[in-house]
Amino acid sequence: MATFQRHRLTPWLLLAPQLAIVAVFFFWPAAQAVLQAFHVEDPFGLGRTFVAFENFARVLASAEYYRALGITVTFSVGVALGAMALALLLAVLADRVIKGAHAYKTLLIWPYAVAPAVAGVLWMFMLDPELGLVSAWLGALGVDWNHQLNGGQAMALVVMASIWKQMSYNFVFFLAGLQAIPRSLLEAAAIDGAGPWRRFWTITFPLLSPTSFFLLVMNSVYAFFETFGTIDATTAGGPGGATRTLVYKVFEDGFIGYDLGSSAAQSVLLMGLVGLLTLLQFRYLERKVQY
Amino acid sequence: MRYRRPGLDIASHALLILALLAFCLPVWLAFTAATHDQASLYTGTAPLWFGDQGLDNFRAVLSEPVSRLGTDVTRLLLNSTVMALGIACGKIFIAILAAYAIVFFRFPLRRLCFWLIFITLMLPVEVRIMPTYKIAADLNLLNSYAGLILPLIASATATFLFRQFYLTVPPELLEAARVDGAGPWRFLKDILLPLSTTNIAALFVIMFLYGWNQYLWPLLITTESDYMTIMVSLKRLLSSADNLVPWQAVMATALLAMLPPVAVIVLMQRYFVKGLVDAEK
Amino acid sequence: MATLTLDALRKTYPNGFTALHGIDLAIDDGELIVVVGPSGCGKSTLLRMLAGLESISDGELAIDGQRVNDLEPAERDIAMVFQNYALYPHMSVADNMGYALKNRGVPKDERRRKVEETARLIGLEELLDRRPRQLSGGQRQRVAMGRAIVREPKVFLFDEPLSNLDAKLRVQMRIEIRRLQKRLGVTAVYVTHDQVEAMTLADRLVVMNGGHIEQVGTPMHLYERPASRFVAGFIGSPAMNFLDARCTGDTLTLPCGTRIAAPSSHDANDHAVCLGIRPEHLSRVAEADDTTLTTRVELVEPLGADTLAHVRLDGQDDPLVARLDGVQPVAEGDRLYLRPDASRLHLFDLENGRRLDDKDAHSCPSSPSSRLA
Numbered sequence: 038m039a040t041f042q043r044h045r046l047t048p049w050l051l052l053a054p055q056l057a058i059v060a061v062f063f064f065w066p067a068a069q070a071v072l073q074a075f076h077v078e079d080p081f082g083l084g085r086t087f088v089a090f091e092n093f094a095r096v097l098a099s100a101e102y103y104r105a106l107g108i109t110v111t112f113s114v115g116v117a118l119g120a121m122a123l124a125l126l127l128a129v130l131a132d133r134v135i136k137g138a139h140a141y142k143t144l145l146i147w148p149y150a151v152a153p154a155v156a157g158v159l160w161m162f163m164l165d166p167e168l169g170l171v172s173a174w175l176g177a178l179g180v181d182w183n184h185q186l187n188g189g190q191a192m193a194l195v196v197m198a199s200i201w202k203q204m205s206y207n208f209v210f211f212l213a214g215l216q217a218i219p220r221s222l223l224e225a226a227a228i229d230g231a232g233p234w235r236r237f238w239t240i241t242f243p244l245l246s247p248t249s250f251f252l253l254v255m256n257s258v259y260a261f262f263e264t265f266g267t268i269d270a271t272t273a274g275g276p277g278g279a280t281r282t283l284v285y286k287v288f289e290d291g292f293i294g295y296d297l298g299s300s301a302a303q304s305v306l307l308m309g310l311v312g313l314l315t316l317l318q319f320r321y322l323e324r325k326v327q328y
Numbered sequence: 329m330r331y332r333r334p335g336l337d338i339a340s341h342a343l344l345i346l347a348l349l350a351f352c353l354p355v356w357l358a359f360t361a362a363t364h365d366q367a368s369l370y371t372g373t374a375p376l377w378f379g380d381q382g383l384d385n386f387r388a389v390l391s392e393p394v395s396r397l398g399t400d401v402t403r404l405l406l407n408s409t410v411m412a413l414g415i416a417c418g419k420i421f422i423a424i425l426a427a428y429a430i431v432f433f434r435f436p437l438r439r440l441c442f443w444l445i446f447i448t449l450m451l452p453v454e455v456r457i458m459p460t461y462k463i464a465a466d467l468n469l470l471n472s473y474a475g476l477i478l479p480l481i482a483s484a485t486a487t488f489l490f491r492q493f494y495l496t497v498p499p500e501l502l503e504a505a506r507v508d509g510a511g512p513w514r515f516l517k518d519i520l521l522p523l524s525t526t527n528i529a530a531l532f533v534i535m536f537l538y539g540w541n542q543y544l545w546p547l548l549i550t551t552e553s554d555y556m557t558i559m560v561s562l563k564r565l566l567s568s569a570d571n572l573v574p575w576q577a578v579m580a581t582a583l584l585a586m587l588p589p590v591a592v593i594v595l596m597q598r599y600f601v602k603g604l605v606d607a608e609k
Numbered sequence: 610m611a612t613l614t615l616d617a618l619r620k621t622y623p624n625g626f627t628a629l630h631g632i633d634l635a636i637d638d639g640e641l642i643v644v645v646g647p648s649g650c651g652k653s654t655l656l657r658m659l660a661g662l663e664s665i666s667d668g669e670l671a672i673d674g675q676r677v678n679d680l681e682p683a684e685r686d687i688a689m690v691f692q693n694y695a696l697y698p699h700m701s702v703a704d705n706m707g708y709a710l711k712n713r714g715v716p717k718d719e720r721r722r723k724v725e726e727t728a729r730l731i732g733l734e735e736l737l738d739r740r741p742r743q744l745s746g747g748q749r750q751r752v753a754m755g756r757a758i759v760r761e762p763k764v765f766l767f768d769e770p771l772s773n774l775d776a777k778l779r780v781q782m783r784i785e786i787r788r789l790q791k792r793l794g795v796t797a798v799y800v801t802h803d804q805v806e807a808m809t810l811a812d813r814l815v816v817m818n819g820g821h822i823e824q825v826g827t828p829m830h831l832y833e834r835p836a837s838r839f840v841a842g843f844i845g846s847p848a849m850n851f852l853d854a855r856c857t858g859d860t861l862t863l864p865c866g867t868r869i870a871a872p873s874s875h876d877a878n879d880h881a882v883c884l885g886i887r888p889e890h891l892s893r894v895a896e897a898d899d900t901t902l903t904t905r906v907e908l909v910e911p912l913g914a915d916t917l918a919h920v921r922l923d924g925q926d927d928p929l930v931a932r933l934d935g936v937q938p939v940a941e942g943d944r945l946y947l948r949p950d951a952s953r954l955h956l957f958d959l960e961n962g963r964r965l966d967d968k969d970a971h972s973c974p975s976s977p978s979s980r981l982a
Contacts, residue, residue: 040434040502042664043681047512051429052441054422055487061467062460062482063448069459127347130340137341143597144348150589152541154559155582158566159354162361162374162575170357173373201354209601233336262454266543270563284454291458292548300458307455315450500695503662508709508756509683518708522699 067308073301092302101278102286102303109261109282112196116264117256119200121249124207129237131208132215142212149205153198154266160198161271184272188279191272195280198271199264206259207252214248215241257314283307355586362386362579369575385580399553401561401581407476408540408557409588414477415539416532423486423531424524428516430487431494432502448484454544461548471552480538480545486531493527494520530599533592540589558585611686611763611796612638613659617668620654620820628654630820631668639794641787645807645843646817653768655817656800660689660766672763683712688757689766693773694749696741696756703728703737706756727759731789747778754786758793765790765797771806783809804844808832816840838962841885841955847917849955850891850929854884856956865924868899870951872966882965885955888917891931891947900951904929906943911936920945 041047074092076085096102131141148156163171164182172182184191218241226236265284268274274281274289281289287307291300357374364379389401429435430442453460460479469475497520505515521528546557558581565578593600613636620629629651636642644652657663659670661682670678677685688709696705706727707720715723728734731751741749750770757765767786771779787810790797801807807814808828816823816831816839824836828844835841841849855862857879861869897903904920907928911917916937920929931947939945956965 040432041506041512041515042434044433044512045435048429048433048435048438051425051433055426055445055484056441058422058478058482059445059448059484062463062479063451063456064444066456066459066463067451069462070456073459123347127344130344134337134340134344137344141344141348142601143594145351146597146601147590147593148351150537150541150593151586152543152559152589154541154543154562155585156354158562158578158582159358161566162579163354163357165374165573165575168369168372168374168575170374170376201351204351213601258452262452265454266541266559269543269547270566287455288457288544292461297458304455304458308451311452311455312450498693498695500691500693501697503657503660503682504689504691504695504697504756505708506662507660507682507687507689509712510708514712519697519699 070301070304070308073297074305077298088298092298093306096299096302096306104278105281105283105286108192108278108280109284112192112199112264112280112282113257113260115192115196116199116203116260117253119196120203120256121207121252123200124204124252125211125245125249127204128208128211128215129241131212138212142209145208146205148202149209151202152266153202153264154270156198156202157195157267157271160194160201164194184276186276188276191276191280195264195268195271198267199260202267203256203259207256210248210252211245214245218244254314254317258311261311283310355583358579358583361575362583364576366572366574366576370572374575381576385576386584389577389580389584399556401558401584403554404556404558404561405584405588407473407555408559408585410473411476411542411546411557412536412539412588414473415480415542416535418477418481419483419486419535420528420531422481423484423490424516424521424528426484426487427490427494428520431491432512432515445484445487448482449488452483453480457544457548460545464549470549471555473555475549476546476555476557477539480542485538486535489531490524490527493524497523526599529596533596533600536592537589611673612636613764613796613798614671614674615659615668616671618655618658618665618670619667620651620658620663621666628820629658632822634815634822634825636796636798639796641790641797641799641810641812642815643799643801643807643811643813644815644817645801645804646823647843648802650817651820652800652802652817656689656766656768656798659764659798660687661685683709685764686762687764687766688760688762689768690753690757690770692769694741694753694770696749696752698741701738701740702733702744702752702755705741705752706759709756709760723759724755727755730758731755731785746774747782750774750778750782754789758789763796765795765799767797767799767801769801770799771801772803779806786810805846808844814844816843818843834964835885835955836964838883838885838957838964841957841964845887847888847930847932849885849887850927851957852884852886852922852927852929853959854882854956856880856882861954861956863902865902865922866899867902869949869954872952872954872956881959883957883959883962885957886929886949887953888930888932890950890953891929892950893931893933893937894946894948897946901946901948902929904931904945904947906939906941906945908941909937909939918945920947 075087075089077088077091078085127141127145131138151159161184163169164184166172166183166185169182175182182190184194222240222244223236226240231239261282262284264282265288268280268282268285272280274285283303284307287300287303290296290303294300357376360375360378361369362385363382364375365381365385368379369375391400391402393400426445430438430445464470464475464479469478501519502515505519510518541559542557543559547560547563550556550560562578562581562585565581566573613634615632615634615636618629618632619627621627632655634642644655646652654663658665661677661680661684665678669676672685672687682689697708700708703721703724706724710720710723724737725734728737731754733748733751733755736744736748736752741752744752750773753770770786771782774782783806799810811828813825814828814831815825818839824831824840831840831844835844838851842851852863856871859871861871861882861884863869863884891902894901903923905923906918906920908919909916910919913936915935916933916939918931918933918937918939920931921927922929929947931945933939957963958965
């Protein structure tokens with residue numbers, strides 16, 4: 038890479054705004070979180086005591102935490118798999134019809150722009166136990182829908198709303214990935230006697246695996262963090278904690294329960310988890326990213 | 329070459345159209361609900377067709393202070409706009425400069441700066457929410473636009489995307505500019521920025537959506553209705569312990585909350601798709 | 610217009626790799642110097658050091674007698690034509706050409722005048738408002754030239770400027786570059802890996818290998834008296850044939866028994882030597898005698914004006930190439946008797962590759978270690 042040489046000050050001037058923002062609003066809070074995780078705040082907020090790993094021990098010993106972990110995993114797997122499978126199906130269909138693929142893309146892309154909170158509200162209305170249209174349909178099928186009381190249904194509600202929003206993102210990537218597959222490969226397979234079904238599973242699907250992996254990571258991150266709005270606006274973690282994910286619990290314990298030490302310890306644990314996810318992503322990006 | 333199978337084609341179109349309809353249903357129902365008054369909504373299940381109260385409902389949420397909020401939706405939309413624009417422009421501004429320094433300069437500690445900036449990609453604001461809130465409070469940023477905007481700029485997505493783009497700029501362009509007597513600032517202004525316009529547009533779309541759709545941070549940092557964003561107001565509208573949920577107002581507000589980002593994405597689809605797909609590279 | 614003096618220029622990268630091991634060269638005013646060598650020989654690095662795009666690790670670079678080691682590219686008053694042209698894609702042709710002038714603060718009117726003048730000189734008047742992507746490869750090449758010319762620099766630097774053009778256009782642009790450079794009288798350094806381009810363009814040729822200069826001289830001098838086996842093999846197409854031989858007194862004996870009168874001024878009595886014969890200095894004879902090589906034809910390439918015969922010497926593995934006049938009635942499998950022109954043979958030391966009959970020739974033999982580079 039060609040570079041400017043003999044400019045000592047300029048790069049620092051260029052970096053200053055970003056570094057300042059990152060220092061104040063990223064590293065400082067992150068360091069605070071780590072510090073906090075090893076302390077217990079006294080009830081009046083006047084001082085704090087170092088307690089080593091006590092907060093972590095407390096968190097890791099609580100059944101609530103494992104429940105939230107389980108809920109997070111269920112929720113994330115549901116959202117990631119649902120949004121990806123649906124997107125892949127639609128992308129394959131759109132890719133094969135040639136005519137109209139672009140129109141479908143335009144018509145399917147907009148839910149990505151809808152805020153998670155709004156997505157939640159829209160679905161909540163459709164499934165409202167009293168006047169929801171879809172819940173009425175379900176009632177006709179013999180399903181008594183009330184996500185305000187039924188934890189499983191509450192989970193289904195937030196999963197569906199989250200899938201609805203995330204699907205378009207995956208669709209864009211899958212369609213781009215499909216359109217990048219050289220036609221000659223599929224033609225060669227066809228000449229070798231592979232039917233459409235076999236062609237998909239032996240050629241298309243393996244060639245899409247980088248896209249799929251990337252999307253898996255992105256969808257997990259989405260399900261972990263960005264769906265906070267969906268959950269808070271619709272179920273607020275309820276009923277009875279049935280939709281209380283790890284992130285929601287950090288928020289609840291910190292801002293509602295004022296258990297700062299526990300909340301911080303959970304933050305640190307989450308950071309570790311996300312770090313792991315990102316590491317995976319970077320390993321995947323490694324081929325493409327040269328520092 | 330493709331095997332034409334008319335039957336499969338029709339089936340594909342049919343499935344796609346079905347999916348499209350299913351995807352539009354929530355928004356359709358929101359529209360129809362927003363055009364009825366509360367009394368007619370609660371007479372049965374949600375209506376599939378429009379009522380005649382649409383104008384009144386929208387006028388009401390836009391002009392009259394919403395119950396439990398003490399402010400009207402116009403103000404909320406304004407706050408959301410300021411926040412989204414602030415985040416988009418702020419991120420793009422600092423990202424253009426930072427990525428420029430990292431790609432086009434060699435200086436001591438460059439590697440460290442690179443990692444300091446890009447490690448922020450790992451931890452979304454949700455993870456470090458408590459301490460960030462505390463720092464915002466210490467800096468007197470609660471209930472202010474600065475407080476809404478600044479902490480959300482502290483992630484390197486835009487910087488990363490600009491870096492990716494800068495790496496694709498042929499090095500000879502920089503060399504030619506140096507031979508032509510352009511220093512760093514002039515190269516940035518005359519060559520790099522004009523070449524980045526598409527990328528800036530793409531990032532603007534992505535960052536505008538990101539800013540507009542923020543939920544948790546504005547929820548925490550705004551307690552006064554003067555700075556509340558439209559996303560946060562939705563929950564307040566819904567949380568009615570005793571009364572019936574005013575769905576027609578909720579849906580009108582939700583539609584107004586979707587309108588700007590959906591408009592941005594539809595109008596700037598070309599850049600948005602490019603921005604997304606580039607982000608993967 | 611300027612002279613260029615390179616005094617022991619060295620380039621060592623931070624990772625310890627040395628790309629250039631001390632380059633000495635004096636370039637006269639108005640001279641067109643072509644630097645040629647295989648990829649990785651350091652020729653591009655050298656050019657970029659002249660341009661100021663690479664720092665100079667050691668040694669001194671002077672333009673018109675003034676040290677410029679630490680000057681920015683723009684301050685050296687040089688212009689460079691890049692391999693991929695490096696035109697600014699968002700600027701019109703006129704803006705591309707005028708950008709350097711603008712950066713120097715030349716007023717708009719004068720800029721316009723100079724750009725138009727240059728455009729006339731190289732036939733770009735019609736294209737001044739176009740964007741680079743609306744131009745053909747040849748036109749882009751011309752704009753890149755125009756951008757260099759309009760600044761009236763002291764030195765032109767060319768970095769393989771023709772390698773992205775098709776063969777026909779390359780020949781045409783080659784002639785044009787030569788014509789323009791002579792007309793403007795500007796000192797120029799031209800880097801290429803194409804030895805035909807190098808031979809036809811150069812006032813003087815610099816052959817580089819492994820970060821060293823192998824030889825400097827006029828194209829014909831290098832062709833006729835290559836200072837090393839490397840230069841001999843690099844200059845000339847098809848490449849020179851090399852054979853092992855024994856030199857006894859004034860006779861060269863080949864392993865196949867052929868005896869040839871040795872070049873007069875050699876000093877390698879009774880030594881194993883490397884004998885170089887250019888393909889055009891092998892002529893076909895009807896009968897074998899003890900001054901001919903008996904070969905068998907493996908492949909015939911009729912080029913029209915002459916015919917290339919790829920042959921194999923009897924009892925030896927090394928393939929030889931002979932350039933025969935006109936269209937020759939030879940076929941694969943034929944027996945061919947070839948007589949080397951005794952007056953145009955080249956002898957090289959087997960170990961260091963240096964020319965044996967010419968101690969005075971400028972030569973910097975490359976050591977085995979530097980060849981690795």
